[in-house]
Amino acid sequence: MRKSLLILLVTLLSTMGYCAEKVYMDKQGVVRWTENKKEVALFGANYCLPSACDFRAAGYVGGERKQMIVEDLEHFKRMNWDGLRLCFWGDYQNTDREGNLQENEHLHLLDYLIAEADKRDIYMLLSPIVTYNSQWPEMSDTTNTGLAKYYPKNTLIHNEQAIRAQENYMKQLLNHRNPYTGRCLKDEPNILFVELINEPTQFPEDISGMVRYINRMCKAIRSTGCKKLTFYNVSQDFRVAPAIRKSDIQGSTHAWYPSALNNNYSIEGNGLLFVDRYEQMLYPDLRGKAKIVYEFDATDMATGFMLPAMAREFRRGGIQFAAIFSYDMLRTAPMNLGWQTHFFNMVFTPSKAVSSMIAAEVMRRIPRGKHFGYYPDNRTFGDFRxxxxxxxxxxxxxxxxxxxxxxxxxxxxxxxxxxxxxxxxxxxxxxxxxxxxxxxxxxxxxxxxxxxxxxxxxxxxxxxxxxxxxxxxxxxxxxxxxxxxxxxxxxxxxxxxxxxxxxxxxxxxxxxxxxxxxQTPMKEWKIANHTWPEFTADKEVTFRCEVFGPKRPQQVDVYLMLKPWGCKRIPMTAEDGFFYTAKADISWLAKGDYEYHFGIDTGDDTILFPEKTYCTPERWDYYEQATYAMRLINETTPLSLLGPQDNWKHIRRTRTFRSPESQFSSVVSGPELLPAFQLSVPDLEKKEDYIAPCDVTFSHYIGDRIACRSKSKTAPAYIRIRAYGLNNTDKAICNFVDKEGRGYGAAFNLKAEASDILIPVSDLVPTKAAMLPQDWPGVNPYWYPASAQENNGIALDWKIIDFVQVSLREELYNIGNQKNKGVVVERIDLLFR
Structure with a gap:
């Protein structure tokens, strides 16, 4: 009986606002569990279904949103996650101009999400002011009613009416009673942290003004009786770290997107070089206060090795909570409908999911402040690799x-x-x-x-x-x-x-x-071709593809088209996953260009790819159609590294941010008006506010092309560049970067008209190489660390080259001759003896 009364009393006190906080911050700025005084170390993801584009995406697939929340939080627990960031667009969708809280479906879903997370012992960071338009990316809906509609992001810290609206909203939201738990949000025990504002416009030139804003928002939070730990963003501009130190805020929030944002294609190359260091977390002004990561991701990378390396660096920096942005809902994950540059779901990104489970254990097992050195020494750390x-x-x-x-x-x-x-x-x-x-x-x-x-x-x-x-x-x-x-x-x-x-x-x-x-089946058949485009004529050819369709095919074949007519059918063998391979001796074929098809025997008919026709080359009614292409070459055939076949939008380039302004674009060049690549910079002179070197570079991934020649016994002898300079630009740098970040380059001379420039491979020397794309928020050094060493002592190995770069660099030109520099590159080839 006494036990029942005690439970009832605890429940009543909780609903009345007397819920003890589960965590506290000690005098050193370390967050600890109230129950046992152990350090907090939480890992999970942002989950955005209640608001903005994720809310609409759930509607696009006809999802029942509460059911979707349950499905996804079950995945959180299956991966042994214990952290969740509530990124809530209340400033757009749940307030009026004065910041009065508006009850609607967005708020109800937030309540439901909090209740379901609480059931699963998942701990939360609440971020109620997002600052980015809730209608992205459609931008077609004008139903936003919130305060952010009236007060632009860059006014939120200084405009008195905007501050009052934010204070009002924060108070009403924290005092809002969750109908699913019976508690006000300020008393929800599993909400541990409150972040004042997501990615605010920072004002490093007005630290005192920022302190006033931060303190007013903290006071508004405390006026409700809320005792949650409070946090403010520092990674939007690390120069505002003094505002963290001087204000009443209890901690700083950090983000990291090492491969930039919205590249529009999958990034290739050794991403571990991009997550080697986050020195800014160790700024002295951040000492003595807690640190959490509100967003991070290996953007535009679905690989399974990045997240644990990032968590390793977070622990070195003192991070105690880290949330991936953002968890894709199960029902929308097949289309990646949430956030283009992010893609994460336990089922649909399996390798990334396991890596997140490993990262969660990194958070729990690696001591806060532990440093394992820099790449490549940090690839093994503790129980991790x-x-x-x-x-x-x-x-x-x-x-x-x-x-x-x-x-x-x-x-x-x-x-x-x-x-x-x-x-x-x-x-x-x-x-x-x-x-x-x-x-x-x-x-x-x-x-x-x-x-x-x-x-x-x-x-x-x-x-x-x-x-x-x-x-x-x-x-x-x-x-x-x-x-x-x-x-x-x-x-x-x-x-x-x-x-x-x-x-x-x-x-x-x-x-x-x-x-x-x-179990919803595919409606059509598709093939992903993984066959190399070039083969040495005296070597065996390996055809490789993946076959996707409504069921398992009965047979997959290669149809190699012969000259002047006819074909050779080569049966393929099923491997693990969806792969099929076939090896063929082609030593009897002459060198040159060849075409081929894949044919899928579905049991009902044979579908010929890439055109998806019901017509195989062995049949009398075969007609000419699109094919796949390959070349049979000898070991001295030139290898194209960059040319008209390459999409300029998939070439990385220097970003303009407190650095020389630059432009990179596709132009037409030569008598045939073929696509070429233009890099230009108005001014390479150093300015006081620059944080990056006076360099502009474009970088093209060539690792897959180099792999085609990786077994060749013939080494390259020359690099041939067809290019010309703009506005009397007479020099540029060509650089080759290996998978370890070492650069090998040489300066070359340019003429005003296009010409072929030959650079002997023997002239390539260790050269600084730009780490591209540049990360957000500007954590990484501009140069690959291994390339910035004066002499790495390691000879160039063509088998591990990943990138070719072209640069316009301050050091190439005399003072007074550093303006209006530009180069147009038509193609780059490797020549063999």
Whole structure:
């Protein structure tokens, strides 16, 4: 009876606003749990369904929004996440001009999300003022009623009416009672932190004005009785760190997008070089106050090795909460409908999902302030490993073995293992599917196996979002799995689902909650061609592709078109995932250009690609149509590194931000008016406010082309550049950057008209190389650190070259001759002896 009364009393006190805070900040600025005084270390993601574009995206797929919240938070818990950022567009969608709180579906969904997160022991950061238009990207709706409609972002800190509206809104939101929990938001125990304003316009020239604003907002929060820890953004402009130190705010918030934003295509290359250091977190003005990361992501990268490396650096900087931006709702993930440059979902980005689980453990296991050195020394740290070549991150500890891609590493102690999460295969699990899977030990004889659907990587998810364009598709396929664990050795054929295994046998099976959604079949057949465009004539040719469709094909073939007519059909062999390969001896073919098709036998007919016709070259009614192309070459055939075939929009270039202004564009050049690449800069003279060197560069990924020649015994002898200078520009730099960030370059002379310039490979010397794209918010150095060393002592190895760069640089021109520089490059080739 007394116990029941005590529970009732605690419940009543909670609803009346007497809820004790679960965390506090000590005198050193460390956030600790009130219950046991241990340090807080939380990891999760932003989740934006209640507001803005995610709210509308849920409508585009006809989703029941509350059900979607439950589905997605179940994924949070399945990945063992414990953090969530409530990014709420209340300043646009839930207030009037004076900041009065407006109750509508957005607020109701926020309440529901908080309640569901609370049920799952997920802890929250509340960010109620976003500052970016809630109608992005459509920008077609004019229903915004909020204060942000009337007060532009750059007025929020100084305009008295705007400040009063924000104070009013903050007070009313914190005093709002959540109907699903019975508590006011200020008393929700799992809301630990409140961020005053998301990515404000910063005023480093007016620190005192910023302090006044911060203190007024803190006072408004405290006036409600709210005792949550308060935070203010510093990463929009690190020069405002003194405002953090001088104000009443309790901590700073940070963001990191190491590969920039909205590149519109998947970024390639060694991203570990971009997450090597975040020195700004160690600024003296930030000491003694807490630090959290409100947003981060390996933008435009769906790889599985970046997030743990970022979490490693966060721990070095003292971060105690980190939230990926942003979690894609299960129902919208196939189209990546939420945020174009971000793409993350447990099911549809399986490698990135496992890497996030590893990153969460980095937050928990790596001590705050621990430094593991710089790349490449920091690729192994504690129980963790990240590897660009293997596209892998890995946690290998006593009880856990997580891997984001196929690994050859063996668990440290197989007998002690309790939790496995993976994509691909390992020495303890051999799996032929492409989805994420989990193995969790229940007792000495029982394990639970949880397998999610195969994922078909159909299109680049980082193109402009469109509700009709599917980039990832799930497939309910039977797959083979072999498990080799102490007490559990078995091989079986499985469908997606949850299996209870005992003594190597299936005891029970249950379906995944969203089975019907995962099982929706593709309506058409598609092929992703992974065959190299060039082969040395005396080598074996390997054709490789992925086949996606409504079902498994009965047979896949290559049709190699012969000259002057005819074809050779080459059967392909099914491999893991959706891959098919065929190896062919082509030594009997003459050098030159060849065409080929892939043919899919569906059981009903044969579909010929790339045109998707029902017409194979062996049939009498075959007609000429589009084909795939390849070249048979000898080892001395020139290799094109840059030319008219390349999309200038996919070439990285220097960003103008407190650095020389630059322009990069596509132009037409030569008598044939072919596309060329123009880089220009009005002024390369150093200015007082510059934080980057006086350099402008464009950088083109060529790692895949170099790979085509990687087995050649003939080394390049010359670089041939066809180019000309603009406005008497007589010099530029050509640089080659390897996967470790080392640069090898040479200056070359330009004429006013296009000409071929030959640079002997022997003239290439260690040269500074620009790290492109430049990250946001400007954390990384401009030069790759390895390239900035005076002499790296390592010879150029063409097999690991990833980029070719062209630069206009201050040091090339005399003082007084640094204005109006430009170069037009028509093509760059490698020549062989």
């Amino acid at each position: 990240v590897n660009y070549d293997e596209q892998l991150s890995e946690l290998n500890s006593g009880d856990m073995f997580y891997y984001s891609n196929t690994t050859s590493a063996r668990p440290k102690n197989p007998v002690a293992l309790k939790h496995i999460a993976g994509v691909g295969s390992s020495p303890v699990v051999r799996y032929s599917g492409t989805g994420i899977y989990f193995l969790d030990k229940k007792d000495d004889n029982t394990w639970q196996l949880e397998i999610y659907p195969d994922i078909m990587d159909i299109d680049d998810p980082y193109k402009m979002l469109n509700k009709h364009r599917v980039s990832r598709k799930s497939a309910y396929n039977e797959r083979n799995i072999q498990i080799k664990l102490p007490g559990l050795e078995t091989e079986m054929t499985v469908l997606p689902g949850k299996y209870l295994l005992s003594d190597g046998k299936i005891v029970s099976r249950e379906e995944l909650p969203a089975k019907d959604f995962y």
